[in-house]
Amino acid sequence: MMRRRNLFCYLMVMPAILMVLLLGVYPMLASIRMSFLQYDLLRMRDGTPFVGFKNFQDIFADPRFRMAILNTFLFTIIVISTVIFLGLMIAQLLNMEFRGRGFLRTLILVPWVTPPVVAAMIWMWIFNPERSPINQILRAAGLIQVNIRWLTDASSFGPFSIPMFAVSSVRVWNGLAFVTIMILASLQSIPHELYEAAQIDGAGALARFRYVTLPMVRPVIAILVTLLSLSAMGHFEVNYVMTGGGPRDLTNIVGVLAYQRAFTHYRFDQGAAMTTVILLITATIATFYIRSRFRES
Amino acid sequence: MIARTIPIRRIDWQDILRRFAITVFAIATFIFVLMPFFWTLKSSFQTDLEILAIPPKWFPRSLTLEFYIQALKLAPIPRYMLNSLLVSFITAVLCTTFGSMAGYVLARYPFPGATLILAFFLFTQLIPSITRIFPVYFVLRDLRLLNTYVGLVIAYVSFSLPYAVLMLQGFFRASYPIELEEAALIDGCNWFTAFTRIILPISIPGIVAIATYSFLGAWNDFLWASLILNKGEMKTIQVGLRDYIGEMGLQQVNAFMAACVMTAIPAIVLFRFAQRNIVTGLTAGAVKG
Numbered sequence: 001m002m003r004r005r006n007l008f009c010y011l012m013v014m015p016a017i018l019m020v021l022l023l024g025v026y027p028m029l030a031s032i033r034m035s036f037l038q039y040d041l042l043r044m045r046d047g048t049p050f051v052g053f054k055n056f057q058d059i060f061a062d063p064r065f066r067m068a069i070l071n072t073f074l075f076t077i078i079v080i081s082t083v084i085f086l087g088l089m090i091a092q093l094l095n096m097e098f099r100g101r102g103f104l105r106t107l108i109l110v111p112w113v114t115p116p117v118v119a120a121m122i123w124m125w126i127f128n129p130e131r132s133p134i135n136q137i138l139r140a141a142g143l144i145q146v147n148i149r150w151l152t153d154a155s156s157f158g159p160f161s162i163p164m165f166a167v168s169s170v171r172v173w174n175g176l177a178f179v180t181i182m183i184l185a186s187l188q189s190i191p192h193e194l195y196e197a198a199q200i201d202g203a204g205a206l207a208r209f210r211y212v213t214l215p216m217v218r219p220v221i222a223i224l225v226t227l228l229s230l231s232a233m234g235h236f237e238v239n240y241v242m243t244g245g246g247p248r249d250l251t252n253i254v255g256v257l258a259y260q261r262a263f264t265h266y267r268f269d270q271g272a273a274m275t276t277v278i279l280l281i282t283a284t285i286a287t288f289y290i291r292s293r294f295r296e297s
Numbered sequence: 298m299i300a301r302t303i304p305i306r307r308i309d310w311q312d313i314l315r316r317f318a319i320t321v322f323a324i325a326t327f328i329f330v331l332m333p334f335f336w337t338l339k340s341s342f343q344t345d346l347e348i349l350a351i352p353p354k355w356f357p358r359s360l361t362l363e364f365y366i367q368a369l370k371l372a373p374i375p376r377y378m379l380n381s382l383l384v385s386f387i388t389a390v391l392c393t394t395f396g397s398m399a400g401y402v403l404a405r406y407p408f409p410g411a412t413l414i415l416a417f418f419l420f421t422q423l424i425p426s427i428t429r430i431f432p433v434y435f436v437l438r439d440l441r442l443l444n445t446y447v448g449l450v451i452a453y454v455s456f457s458l459p460y461a462v463l464m465l466q467g468f469f470r471a472s473y474p475i476e477l478e479e480a481a482l483i484d485g486c487n488w489f490t491a492f493t494r495i496i497l498p499i500s501i502p503g504i505v506a507i508a509t510y511s512f513l514g515a516w517n518d519f520l521w522a523s524l525i526l527n528k529g530e531m532k533t534i535q536v537g538l539r540d541y542i543g544e545m546g547l548q549q550v551n552a553f554m555a556a557c558v559m560t561a562i563p564a565i566v567l568f569r570f571a572q573r574n575i576v577t578g579l580t581a582g583a584v585k586g
Contacts, residue, residue, distance in 0.1 A: 009402040012402040016399035017399070020455055020459060023452055024429070034431060111333075121557055130352075132353070173333065205312040205315040227423075262430075268431050278427065
């Protein structure tokens with residue numbers, strides 16, 4: 001009986017496991033393998049010999065890749081810190097009682113389901129230098145004399161540049177809703193008595209935020225930071241569509257560079273080595289995350 | 298009569314200041330969130346002359362649908378939309394079927410290896426999909442599934458499945474007591490019919506959420522569609538839009554913005570329809586954990 005029931009269970013999970021193995025786990029392993037081979041589509045006559053760590057040595061010697069790694073971390077940090085800060089603020093507001101709250105809650109979710117390509121297109125139009133409403137407002141306010149070239153200004157300060165901030169802000173726009181609803185849900189789970197008790201004890205608004213709200217939302221923020229850094233490390237769409245990594249690679253992140261290396265330069269080996277670097281970083285974060293979640297339950 | 302005392306409240310200046318600061322800040326953020334929609338909409342109604350004016354004009358002179366009709370002729374946009382619709386719909390059906398089968402037994406029967414299987418799904422869910430693009434491309438090529446709808450659907454189903462399994466597993470676990478199945482088994486159901494006749498019909502909210510989630514994943518995707526299926530009329534709408542702007546640049550921005558509006562609308566409407574279920578499913582896991 002027990003054995004028949006277990007058989008039933010395995011049959012039920014089998015389709016899902018097979019599909020995830022075929023296009024989830026196997027490709028990850030195959031990608032690692034590919035990064036140790038010579039896999040150059042223009043030199044396929046030589047076959048695909050094993051070359052050890054050569055691809056990794058090559059990409060780490062390549063200034064474009066080193067820049068892409070730096071940019072990926074920069075992009076991740078800018079996006080996460082902005083999105084968490086804004087999300088915390090908006091969630092606070094949406095947690096207050098006022099008319100039209102339900103309507104606002106729905107509105108704030110809309111960018112979340114806007115397709116990333118459409119989001120990128122819309123913002124490219126908004127960032128068109130001569131016709132940008134932002135430039136128009138900044139000019140009218142007397143803050144700038146020359147239009148800002150949001151996506152093409154190639155001057156930079158270290159890794160910081162205007163296109164990098166422009167691209168990051170589009171990602172923030174697309175991802176803000178998710179963060180807001182997660183924080184909002186945790187705010188709503190805080191019992192009201194906690195605030196009343198704090199108020200009776202003489203805590204002002206800032207103290208209540210510091211000693212009641214923050215400790216209660218901290219677990220959710222920890223989860224969000226983990227999930228967002230995992231997805232930002234492998235981000236692709238917005239940068240690829242808006243700038244293709246330019247100008248001067250200022251917005252080039254590892255995902256985009258790897259894609260170009262493979263499908264433009266036919267160097268699948270180097271592309272695979274780059275994504276393997278992402279895999280190593282994200283797998284480390286993911287393992288810690290999974291362990292902490294399973295320990296709790 | 299009982300005298301009612303009116304509590305004398307100290308004015309909490311800190312609180313007022315905080316509310317004021319948050320409100321100002323939030324209004325700025327709402328402008329940031331909503332301005333792009335306004336800009337897209339207004340652009341989709343402006344004539345060629347108006348839209349290319351420098352400095353930009355904020356309001357269209359008339360609300361004509363002319364550019365929406367033009368958008369349909371820009372590129373085979375209706376065809377691209379139908380392609381996306383077909384692929385996303387089949388993805389949603391398959392993903393929901395396989396996801397609920399696996400989610401159900403993982404939630405209900407503590408069979409050997411269940412925890413390991415859950416960890417396995419969670420791990421593949423967390424790793425960004427960019428780390429497997431090249432081999433996926435070669436696997437589908439070797440199966441002769443490049444430039445076919447079947448190939449794209451298989452890819453989407455397998456990428457959405459981990460989250461579907463995890464979320465439905467949590468849903469089945471939280472939603473009803475184990476006695477429900479025990480009663481069904483006594484009444485003559487077997488394990489499978491207990492699942493299909495008793496559990497599934499009362500799990501509609503979770504299933505709607507996952508169907509919508511996987512539909513949107515496929516509808517909004519660009520990376521995989523551009524890799525797997527980029528031939529002529531078979532393209533999905535996201536690839537079609539991107540290729541159009543790549544070729545045409547700033548010509549006919551108005552019609553192009555109209556096309557963007559039409560692409561976003563199905564996603565927004567569908568999401569609005571299942572919003573409550575999705576948000577509940579999403580937050581339940583993270584807030585508790």
